[in-house]
Amino acid sequence: MQIFKFGGASVKDATGVKNLAEIVTGFGSQKLVVIVSAMGKTTNKLEELVKQAHKGEDYNETLSELKQYHHKIARDLLGELPEKYMKFEEQLQTTLVGLNECDDMLAYDKVVPFGELMSTSIIEAYLAKKTTCQWFDARSVIRTDQYFTEANVDWVVTEKQVNTILKPVVEASIVVTQGFIGSDVEGNSTTLGREGSDYTGAILAYCLNADGFTVWKDVPGILNADPRILAEAEQYEQLSYREVTEMTYYGAQVIHPKTLKPIAQKSIPLIVRSFLDRNRIGTTIATDNTTKMIPCFVFKGNQLLVTAQVKDHSFMDEKKLGLILQVLDLLNIKINLMQNSALTFSFCIDNKEFKSKRIKELLNRDFILSFESPLNLATIKNYTPDSFNKLPWNRTVIMEQKTSNNYQVLYR
Numbered sequence: 001m002q003i004f005k006f007g008g009a010s011v012k013d014a015t016g017v018k019n020l021a022e023i024v025t026g027f028g029s030q031k032l033v034v035i036v037s038a039m040g041k042t043t044n045k046l047e048e049l050v051k052q053a054h055k056g057e058d059y060n061e062t063l064s065e066l067k068q069y070h071h072k073i074a075r076d077l078l079g080e081l082p083e084k085y086m087k088f089e090e091q092l093q094t095t096l097v098g099l100n101e102c103d104d105m106l107a108y109d110k111v112v113p114f115g116e117l118m119s120t121s122i123i124e125a126y127l128a129k130k131t132t133c134q135w136f137d138a139r140s141v142i143r144t145d146q147y148f149t150e151a152n153v154d155w156v157v158t159e160k161q162v163n164t165i166l167k168p169v170v171e172a173s174i175v176v177t178q179g180f181i182g183s184d185v186e187g188n189s190t191t192l193g194r195e196g197s198d199y200t201g202a203i204l205a206y207c208l209n210a211d212g213f214t215v216w217k218d219v220p221g222i223l224n225a226d227p228r229i230l231a232e233a234e235q236y237e238q239l240s241y242r243e244v245t246e247m248t249y250y251g252a253q254v255i256h257p258k259t260l261k262p263i264a265q266k267s268i269p270l271i272v273r274s275f276l277d278r279n280r281i282g283t284t285i286a287t288d289n290t291t292k293m294i295p296c297f298v299f300k301g302n303q304l305l306v307t308a309q310v311k312d313h314s315f316m317d318e319k320k321l322g323l324i325l326q327v328l329d330l331l332n333i334k335i336n337l338m339q340n341s342a343l344t345f346s347f348c349i350d351n352k353e354f355k356s357k358r359i360k361e362l363l364n365r366d367f368i369l370s371f372e373s374p375l376n377l378a379t380i381k382n383y384t385p386d387s388f389n390k391l392p393w394n395r396t397v398i399m400e401q402k403t404s405n406n407y408q409v410l411y412r
C-alpha cells in the first residue's frame with residue numbers, strides 16, 4: 001500500500017490534474033491513497049474570503065473569482081461541474097453567511113477546508129473516467145482537538161477510525177482524499193496548519209502501515225538550499241529521518257515539520273520527487289541513510305530579534321529565563337536562535353505583529369524589552385570551511401552561533 005500526496009502547485013490547472021491521473025494510473029494495481037491539497041493558491045484566496053466575511057465586508061468578488069477558477073478547471077477536464085463539487089460550493093456559500101458573529105479561528109476552519117473538498121471532488125470525478133476510484137472525506141477519520149487553525153491530532157481515535165472506516169475502502173479501490181483537514185469531537189471541521197497536507201499523508205501512512213509515502217513536488221527532490229537563493233543548489237539522493245527533521249527545524253521548507261515523526265516511528269520510507277519529470281527518482285528518506293551530508297543552507301527572512309533586559313541589577317538567571325520561556329510556550333512561539341548574557345536574554349523569532357504585541361503585554365512588567373526587525377537568519381547545517389563563502393557578503397552581523405555541526409547568523 002502506498003500513499004501519494006499532491007500539493008496545490010501540482011493541480012493548479014487541468015493539465016496538472018491530467019498529469020496526476022497519468023501518475024496514478026501508471027502505478028498499476030497497488031493499493032493507493034491519493035491525498036490532494038487545494039488547487040493552486042486557493043487556500044490563500046479562502047483566507048482572504050474568510051477575513052472579509054468575518055469582518056462583515058463584501059466578499060462577493062473574492063467568492064466569484066474562486067468559483068470561476070474551479071469552474072474553468074472542471075469544465076476543461078469534464079465539460080461540466082461535478083455534482084459533489086456543486087454541493088460543496090453551495091455549502092461554502094451558506095457557511096459564509098453570518099460568519100461575522102463567529103470566533104475568527106473557528107470561522108477560518110469552517111471556510112478554509114472547502115479548498116481541499118472542492119479540489120478532490122473535481123479530481124476524483126476526472127480520475128473516475130480513467131480508473132476505479134473512490135472519493136473519501138478525510139474528516140470522517142482524522143480526529144483533532146479544537147485548537148482551530150492548527151489542530152492537534154487525536155491519535156487513538158484517528159487510528160481506530162482509519163482502520164474501521166478508511167481501510168476497507170482502500171482495499172477495494174484507489175482512494176482520493178483531502179490533505180490538511182480533520183474534524184473535532186463535535187463534528188466541526190478543523191485544519192492542521194498551513195502546508196499540512198504532508199502531515200495528513202504521514203498520519204494515514206502511519207495508521208494504515210503503508211509501505212511508502214511519496215510527496216510529488218515541483219522540485220526534483222530535496223535540495224541543500226533554495227535554488228532561488230543559491231543557484232548551485234544540489235539534490236540529496238538519500239537522507240535520514242533525523243537529518244530532515246533537523247532541516248525542517250531550522251526552517252527548510254522541504255516538508256511539513258510534523259510529517260517526520262509518525263513515519264520514522266514505523267520506518268516508512270518517504271520519497272520526495274518531481275511530478276514534472278517522472279523519470280527522476282527524487283530523494284528517499286529512510287532510517288539507514290546515514291552517509292555524511294553535504295552542507296545544507298537555510299535562509300529565513302523577516303525575523304524579529306527581541307531583547308529582554310532585567311529591570312534591577314540582578315542577573316538574568318534561570319528563574320527569569322524560565323519565565324520568558326513559559327510565556328513563549330504559552331504563545332506557541334518557536335525560538336529560531338537565542339543567546340543570554342549577565343543582564344539580557346535575546347531571542348530571534350518569526351516576525352508576526354500579533355505575537356510581538358502579546359510578548360509586550362506579558363513581559364513588559366518584568367523586563368525592559370527592545371525589538372529589531374526585519375532581520376535575516378542563515379543556517380548552515382553540517383558546515384565545511386568553504387561553505388561560509390556562500391553566505392551573503394555585505395551583511396551586518398547581529399548575532400552568531402557555532403557548534404561542531406551548525407553555524408547560524410542573524411544579520412541586517
Ligand code: ASP
Pocket residue numbers: 007008037038043044115179180193194195196197198
Ligand atoms: N492547502 C493547504 C495550504 O495551502 C494545505 C497544503 O497545501 O498542504 O496550506
Ligand code: MG
Pocket residue numbers: 007008009037038195
Ligand atoms: Mg499548498
